[in-house]
Amino acid sequence: MNKETLIQVKTRIQPYIHKTPVLTSQLLNEMSGADLYFKCENFQKMGAFKMRGASNAILSLTNEEKQSGVVTHSSGNFAQAVSLAAQKLGVKAYIVMPENAPQVKKNAVKSYQGEIIECESTPQAREETAKRIKDEKGASFLHPSNQDEVIYGNSTAAMELLEDYPDLDVIVTPIGGGGLIAGTALATQFFSNKCRVVGGEPMEADDAYRSLRSGKIETNTTINTIADGLRTHLGDRNFPIIKKYVDKIIRVEEDEIIEAMQLIWERMKIIIEPSCAVSFAAVLKDKNEFKNQKVGVILSGGNVDVKNLPF
Amino acid sequence: MNKETLIQVKTRIQPYIHKTPVLTSQLLNEMSGADLYFKCENFQKMGAFKMRGASNAILSLTNEEKQSGVVTHSSGNFAQAVSLAAQKLGVKAYIVMPENAPQVKKNAVKSYQGEIIECESTPQAREETAKRIKDEKGASFLHPSNQDEVIYGNSTAAMELLEDYPDLDVIVTPIGGGGLIAGTALATQFFSNKCRVVGGEPMEADDAYRSLRSGKIETNTTINTIADGLRTHLGDRNFPIIKKYVDKIIRVEEDEIIEAMQLIWERMKIIIEPSCAVSFAAVLKDKNEFKNQKVGVILSGGNVDVKNLPF
Numbered sequence: 001m002n003k004e005t006l007i008q009v010k011t012r013i014q015p016y017i018h019k020t021p022v023l024t025s026q027l028l029n030e031m032s033g034a035d036l037y038f039k040c041e042n043f044q045k046m047g048a049f050k051m052r053g054a055s056n057a058i059l060s061l062t063n064e065e066k067q068s069g070v071v072t073h074s075s076g077n078f079a080q081a082v083s084l085a086a087q088k089l090g091v092k093a094y095i096v097m098p099e100n101a102p103q104v105k106k107n108a109v110k111s112y113q114g115e116i117i118e119c120e121s122t123p124q125a126r127e128e129t130a131k132r133i134k135d136e137k138g139a140s141f142l143h144p145s146n147q148d149e150v151i152y153g154n155s156t157a158a159m160e161l162l163e164d165y166p167d168l169d170v171i172v173t174p175i176g177g178g179g180l181i182a183g184t185a186l187a188t189q190f191f192s193n194k195c196r197v198v199g200g201e202p203m204e205a206d207d208a209y210r211s212l213r214s215g216k217i218e219t220n221t222t223i224n225t226i227a228d229g230l231r232t233h234l235g236d237r238n239f240p241i242i243k244k245y246v247d248k249i250i251r252v253e254e255d256e257i258i259e260a261m262q263l264i265w266e267r268m269k270i271i272i273e274p275s276c277a278v279s280f281a282a283v284l285k286d287k288n289e290f291k292n293q294k295v296g297v298i299l300s301g302g303n304v305d306v307k308n309l310p311f
Numbered sequence: 312m313n314k315e316t317l318i319q320v321k322t323r324i325q326p327y328i329h330k331t332p333v334l335t336s337q338l339l340n341e342m343s344g345a346d347l348y349f350k351c352e353n354f355q356k357m358g359a360f361k362m363r364g365a366s367n368a369i370l371s372l373t374n375e376e377k378q379s380g381v382v383t384h385s386s387g388n389f390a391q392a393v394s395l396a397a398q399k400l401g402v403k404a405y406i407v408m409p410e411n412a413p414q415v416k417k418n419a420v421k422s423y424q425g426e427i428i429e430c431e432s433t434p435q436a437r438e439e440t441a442k443r444i445k446d447e448k449g450a451s452f453l454h455p456s457n458q459d460e461v462i463y464g465n466s467t468a469a470m471e472l473l474e475d476y477p478d479l480d481v482i483v484t485p486i487g488g489g490g491l492i493a494g495t496a497l498a499t500q501f502f503s504n505k506c507r508v509v510g511g512e513p514m515e516a517d518d519a520y521r522s523l524r525s526g527k528i529e530t531n532t533t534i535n536t537i538a539d540g541l542r543t544h545l546g547d548r549n550f551p552i553i554k555k556y557v558d559k560i561i562r563v564e565e566d567e568i569i570e571a572m573q574l575i576w577e578r579m580k581i582i583i584e585p586s587c588a589v590s591f592a593a594v595l596k597d598k599n600e601f602k603n604q605k606v607g608v609i610l611s612g613g614n615v616d617v618k619n620l621p622f
Contacts, residue, residue: 021332023354042580043334262617269353269582269613302580306573311618 001152003190009056009152010159016055016088020044020157022164025268032283034290037168038264039161042272042302046112049157049180049300050081050144056153057142058085066091068138073119073126075101076229077301078144083114094139096129104305145177146235154183161296162191170289171296174278175199175208175242175249176230180300182238185245195296198289199242199249200282202226202257207233208242209249226254226310229275229301248289250282257281258310264299273304312463314501320367320463321470327366327399331355331468333475338578343594345601348479349575350472353583353613357423360468360491360611361392361455367464368453369396377402379449384430384437386412387540388612389455394425405450407440415616456488457546465494472607473502481600482607485589486510486519486553486560487541491611493549496556506607509600510553510560511593513537513568518544519553520560537621538568540586540612559600561593568592569621575610584615 023038041049058070069092072082079095086093095114097106098121109116119129134141143150157180158171171188173181181199188195201208202225210218217239223231234242252260261277264270279297283290334349352360369381380403383393390406397404406425408417409432420427430440445452454461468491469482482499484492492510499506512519513536521529528550534542545553563571572588575581590608594601 047580265582265617269358271576271580271582306576306620307622309617309620 001148006152006155006159006186006190010156012059013052013055013153013156016045016085017051018044019160022161023268023270027267028263032290033287034283034293034295036283037161037165037294037296038268039157039296039298040270041157042270042276042299046077046080046084047301047303048077048081049154049298050077051085052156053150053153053179053183054078054081054085054142057147057149058082058089058091060149061140065140068140069094070142071096071130071133071137071139072142072144073097073130074144075105077303079105079114080108080112080303082142083109083112087113092139094133094137096126096133098126143235145179145232146237148237151179151183151186151238151241154180155187157298158184158187158296159191161298162187162195165294165296166192167294168192168195168296169293170196170198171298172198172200172279172282173298174227174230174275174300175201176275177232178208178234178238178242180298181246182241184298185241189245196247197245198247198282200278201249201251202230202278203251203253205231206251209251211239212243212246212249215243225257227257227275227278229273230278250286250289252278252281252285256285260284262311271302271304271306272299273301274310276300276302312459317463317466317470317497317501321467323370324363324366324464324467327356327396328362329355330471333472334579334581336579339574343601344598345594345604345606347594348472348476348605348607349579350468350607350609351581352468353581353587353610355612357388357391357395358612358614359388359392360465360609361388362396363467364461364464364490364494365389365392365396365453368458368460369393369400369402371460372451376451379451380405381453382407382441382444382448382450383453383455384408384441385455386416388614390416390425391419391423391614393453394420394423398424403450405444405448407437407444409437454546456490456543457548459548462490462494462497462549462552465491466498468609469495469498469607470502472609473498473506476605476607477503478605479503479506479607480604481507481509482609483509483511483590483593484609485538485541485586485611486512487586488543489519489545489549489553491609492557493552495609496552500556507558508556509558509593511589512560512562513541513589514562514564516542517562520562522550523554523557523560526554536568537565538586538589540584541589561597561600563589563592563596567596571595573622582613582615582617583610584612585621587611587613
């Protein structure tokens with residue numbers, strides 16, 4: 001892949017996504033000692049950046065493949081993204097979800113016409129069920145974070161941000177499965193000559209931090225974090241990119257995530273989900289890393305149950 | 312006053328306010344059957360449109376007046392707006408607040424260097440205390456809604472909205488003290504040849520609805536509404552404008568306000584306060600009034616205690 005690939009991806013998905021706004025806050029700049037540019041993927045269609053990768057992955061299928069539908073396992077934003085992107089493209093979406101997934105998440109998928117296939121709540125059951133659907137229906141499997149076309153789609157958020165603010169010194173994203181930060185790293189490599197990439201990760205699910213140190217993919221021993229989108233681990237497609245291009249991973253505690261989330265709610269008047277707050281929490285945690293710099297902060301999503309908040 | 316007055320006001324306050332964005336939502340359009348253009352004053356400095364009127368009122372003072380400071384009585388957004396606008400203009404702000412006002416509101420005023428003078432929690436005590444400060448300090452009194460310069464400052468939100476969307480059929484605002492809707496009505500008179508103005512008002516504080524019917528200023532018998540910014544009544548400066556130019560006032564129930572607020576939070580991912588939700592609640596309540604029209608909805612503010620939500 002090269003620069004042209006990403007430009008083509010960006011053009012291709014344009015009709016299916018929002019170009020999201022970039023917001024700033026004088027007060028949060030003062031608090032952090034840096035110039036912050038918040039890329040609001042919480043305003044993206046279905047409420048998260050995942051719409052970019054899902055759209056691109058489905059658009060990259062052949063017409064024949066599209067006719068057999070797509071399948072993924074996710075109970076989070078990727079399930080909604082695949083359902084909505086598939087709906088827009090007239091493709092059938094099969095979503096494998098654990099039977100104990102919250103009703104609100106099932107309803108979201110249904111509202112976008114995704115067909116839910118329930119399974120036991122274990123990683124094995126999810127993978128087996130997805131494989132069965134793949135075999136039975138001939139559906140193409142889409143991985144939430146570890147698939148090239150998903151990663152390239154994700155790159156477009158940072159591409160837009162760099163178009164608007166070409167002189168950013170660094171972009172910060174949360175790290176869960178690694179798809180967003182890998183996409184962001186590719187974008188900075190091709191569309192900036194100086195922009196670093198830094199990740200924010202919950203201390204309670206710090207597999208990426210440890211993977212960067214050990215040089216191989218580590219898994220989580222605990223996933224006891226409110227950042228429910230960041231409990232997954234890296235994969236063989238995104239880890240090489242992360243290893244090569246990501247400067248640093250900053251780990252944050254649970255109370256720091258909640259505090260960052262509340263600050264953005266109260267000061268910027270926008271709704272972000274806990275996973276999304278991790279990037280801003282990282283900026284506040286390690287102020288020296290960002291001092292007096294122009295910092296892009298990707299606000300990854302805003303899907304949160306407003307009846308069940310951590311503050 | 313004339314069109315030129317408002318243009319001058321807009322130019323004058325520009326350095327002290329944000330030109331706020333206008334957001335749209337396909338889903339909320341579908342729900343309402345209209346094309347909605349949400350003017351996001353919740354993103355305004357200090358979090359509400361009140362910054363516009365407060366800035367203009369202070370800017371309209373003579374230098375001598377500015378040296379003696381300004382005084383207002385408010386425990387809501389106008390207190391914060393006067394404090395912040397005064398701070399930016401190097402003017403002393405005295406804020407009369409009931410002694411039982413929530414600490415969070417006192418802290419907000421203090422954070423903008425407003426000096427709080429506490430009084431008993433009665434309208435009389437508030438007015439008397441403000442008058443005493445006015446006499447003792449020579450401070451200029453600023454009224455939250457019933458003062459020409461405040462009304463003209465408020466006009467600038469609708470002026471910006473009409474600049475961006477000149478063909479709006481109607482603009483909807485909440486009605487409390489009447490300052491926002493009066494300012495909006497002036498803007499539509501001078502800057503559109505067709506745009507109507509409609510108000511949304513809580514059933515539980517429907518003084519403006521009754522005033523329009525009776526032709527004289529009515530007061531509230533109950534103010535049992537979650538829309539705490541809309542519990543006040545109209546005044547002699549804004550009522551004539553409202554009487555002349557406002558088409559209709561739509562009253563909404565408490566559960567409709569809360570539902571509208573939650574919809575905007577969940578679907579638009581932005582934070583608005585209950586008073587602000589009343590305009591959108593009115594659009595949902597009286598769909599025929601707005602069917603297939605281009606509707607500007609002024610989202611008046613976003614200052615809400617996120618630890619104490621109605622849903």
